[in-house]
Amino acid sequence: MSGLLDYVPGNTFLHRLHPLSKLIFSFGLCLACFLTQNHWLVLGVIVCSLLQAALAGMLKPALAVLRALSKLSLLLFLAQVFFVRQGQIVLSLPLDIYITDQGLSFSCLFVLRLIAVTLPLFIMLSITRMSDLTNALTRLGLPYKYAFALTTAMRFIPLFGKEMSEIMEAQTARGVEFDSKNFCKKLKLILPLCLPLLLSSVRRIENSAIAAELRGFNVRKKDSGYKRYVLGRGDAAVLGALVLILAAVGLEHFYG
Amino acid sequence: MLRLAEVSFGLEGERIISKISFTLGQGEFAALLGENGAGKSTLCRLSMGLLKPAAGRVLVCGQDTAAVKTSAIARQAGFLFQNPDRQICRPSVAGEIMLGLELTVPDPAERERRCRETLALFSLDPEAHPFNLSRGERQLLALASVLAPGPRLLILDEPTTGLDYRECMTVMEIIARRNREGATVLMVSHDMEVASDFARRVLVLNRGELAGDGPVREIMRDQALLQRASLLPPQIPALALSLGGQFAAAFTIEEMAALAANSRRGRL
Ligand SMILES: Nc1ncnc2c1ncn2[C@@H]1O[C@H](COP(=O)(O)OP(=O)(O)OP(=O)(O)O)[C@@H](O)[C@H]1O
Ligand SMILES: [Mg+2]
Numbered sequence: 001m002s003g004l005l006d007y008v009p010g011n012t013f014l015h016r017l018h019p020l021s022k023l024i025f026s027f028g029l030c031l032a033c034f035l036t037q038n039h040w041l042v043l044g045v046i047v048c049s050l051l052q053a054a055l056a057g058m059l060k061p062a063l064a065v066l067r068a069l070s071k072l073s074l075l076l077f078l079a080q081v082f083f084v085r086q087g088q089i090v091l092s093l094p095l096d097i098y099i100t101d102q103g104l105s106f107s108c109l110f111v112l113r114l115i116a117v118t119l120p121l122f123i124m125l126s127i128t129r130m131s132d133l134t135n136a137l138t139r140l141g142l143p144y145k146y147a148f149a150l151t152t153a154m155r156f157i158p159l160f161g162k163e164m165s166e167i168m169e170a171q172t173a174r175g176v177e178f179d180s181k182n183f184c185k186k187l188k189l190i191l192p193l194c195l196p197l198l199l200s201s202v203r204r205i206e207n208s209a210i211a212a213e214l215r216g217f218n219v220r221k222k223d224s225g226y227k228r229y230v231l232g233r234g235d236a237a238v239l240g241a242l243v244l245i246l247a248a249v250g251l252e253h254f255y256g
Numbered sequence: 257m258l259r260l261a262e263v264s265f266g267l268e269g270e271r272i273i274s275k276i277s278f279t280l281g282q283g284e285f286a287a288l289l290g291e292n293g294a295g296k297s298t299l300c301r302l303s304m305g306l307l308k309p310a311a312g313r314v315l316v317c318g319q320d321t322a323a324v325k326t327s328a329i330a331r332q333a334g335f336l337f338q339n340p341d342r343q344i345c346r347p348s349v350a351g352e353i354m355l356g357l358e359l360t361v362p363d364p365a366e367r368e369r370r371c372r373e374t375l376a377l378f379s380l381d382p383e384a385h386p387f388n389l390s391r392g393e394r395q396l397l398a399l400a401s402v403l404a405p406g407p408r409l410l411i412l413d414e415p416t417t418g419l420d421y422r423e424c425m426t427v428m429e430i431i432a433r434r435n436r437e438g439a440t441v442l443m444v445s446h447d448m449e450v451a452s453d454f455a456r457r458v459l460v461l462n463r464g465e466l467a468g469d470g471p472v473r474e475i476m477r478d479q480a481l482l483q484r485a486s487l488l489p490p491q492i493p494a495l496a497l498s499l500g501g502q503f504a505a506a507f508t509i510e511e512m513a514a515l516a517a518n519s520r521r522g523r524l
Contacts (some may be wrong), residue, residue: 176327
C-alpha cells in the first residue's frame, strides 16, 4: 500500500534529476503561482504539473489528487464567492446575497492557486526519495539534523492519518458512534482521541530517535552521505524551463 | 451468534478473504489459526462489522453487519485488537474500563460495581496511567475493558501474544469462564498449545481460504492440513501420532500419562 506522500519508485527522466533541481523546480512553480494575478498562468502551471506527472509515469495518482482537490476547491469556492462585495453584480439572489465579477475572479484564482501549489509538491515528493531530499538539503548548508527532522516530519503525515483511522476503528468497535453521519457529533468524539494518537506518536518518535542515535546519527557530517549527485543536462533543461516560467510571470506582472 | 455466508473481501485488487462460510453457535469456543498474513485479523474485522464484505453476508446476533452501524454491533460483541495501544484512549486505567461501560450500562452505581469487579479480576491498579504500563499490562487492560460490559460474542485477536506464561493463563482462565457463562468466543492465536487447551473448535485459514473447520481433536491431528497451512501441531498430539499404536489417540498430557502408565503396567 502506498500512501499519498510516499516515494513511487521509477527510473524516468524526472526521477533521475538532481534532487535539488526537483526541489527548486517545484518550489519555483509554487512561487510563480503566488506572484501572478493571471488565471491563465496559474492554469498553465497546473497543466505543466500534469505534464510532469505524465512524464514521471504517475498521471493516474496525480489525477486522483486533482479530483480530491477539486472537491475541496468547490467547497472553498462556494465559501468565498459570496463574501466579496466589490465589483459588478453578475448574479443576484434573494436575502441580499449576490455574486460579483470580482468575487468570481478572486475565488477562481484562489482555488486555482491552491491546486497549482499542491500538485508540484505532491509530484516532487513522489519522485524523490526522502534520503535524497535530506542529502540535497544538507548540501545546501542546512544542518543534517534539521534536514532529517524536516523530511521525517513529512513522512509522518500519512502515518498519522493511518493511525488516526485505526484508533477511530478501535473506538467504533467499543461502541463509540464514529460511524455517525452527524459531523459535529463526530468532531466531538474525535477530539479526545488526540491523546492516544499523541501518546503513540511520542512513543514511536522516541523509539526512532533512540534507533537513530544507536546507529551513529550524531557522528554524521555534512559530507557523510556516500551518494554523489551530478547536475546533468536534464537539470539544466528543467531549471531553464523554470526560469522561462518565472520570466513569463514577471513580464505579465510589468506589462500585462 | 456469528454467521458468515460466502464472505469475500479484497483490498486494492488483492483478494484477502475468499468465500468463507461458517456459523458459531451460542457458547462455542473457536480458535482461528493460520500463518502470518493469512487474513485472520481481516476476518475478525469483517465479523465485527469494521469491514463490510465485498460479497456474501455477515450476521452478528442475527444482525447483518452491512445494514447496521458498527457501534450498534458493539453492544452485543466485544473486539480485542491485536495491538492494545490502538484501543486505549483514556488517561487512567479505571477510566479506560469505564468507557465501554458508559455506553452500555445506564446505571452509574452498577457501572461502578462492574468496574471494581473487573479491576479486581485482572488485579489492575485503577489510578495507573496506561502509558506507564508494560506491554503485557496494557494487553491485560485492553482485554479487561473489552470484557467489562459483558458482551455475548467475543472476538479476540491474539489475546495472549506478548504475555508471560502466568499472565497468559490468567487471561485464558478469564476467557474460559466467560465462555462457560455462555459467551461465544472466536479467538485468533499463534500459540497452538493455548488453542488446543482451550478451544473446542478450530478454524484454519490459509491464504484467505477456510482450509479446515472442525473439533479441535480432529484438526490438531490432521497433519496434512496443518502442514498446508504452515502450522505446527501441539506437542502432545504430535508425539502421539509419531508414537502411533496405542498412544495415537492421546490429546492431553493426562491422557498420554494414563496411556503410558497402562502400557508400563502391561509390561510388568
Ligand atoms: N489495509 C491494508 N491494505 C492492504 N493490504 C492489507 C491491509 N490490511 C491487510 N492487508 C493484507 O491482507 C493480508 C492479511 O492480513 P491480516 O492482517 O488479516 O493477516 P493476519 O492473518 O492477521 O496476520 P498476523 O498473524 O500477522 O496478524 C496480508 O497479506 C496483508 O498484507
Ligand atoms: Mg493479525
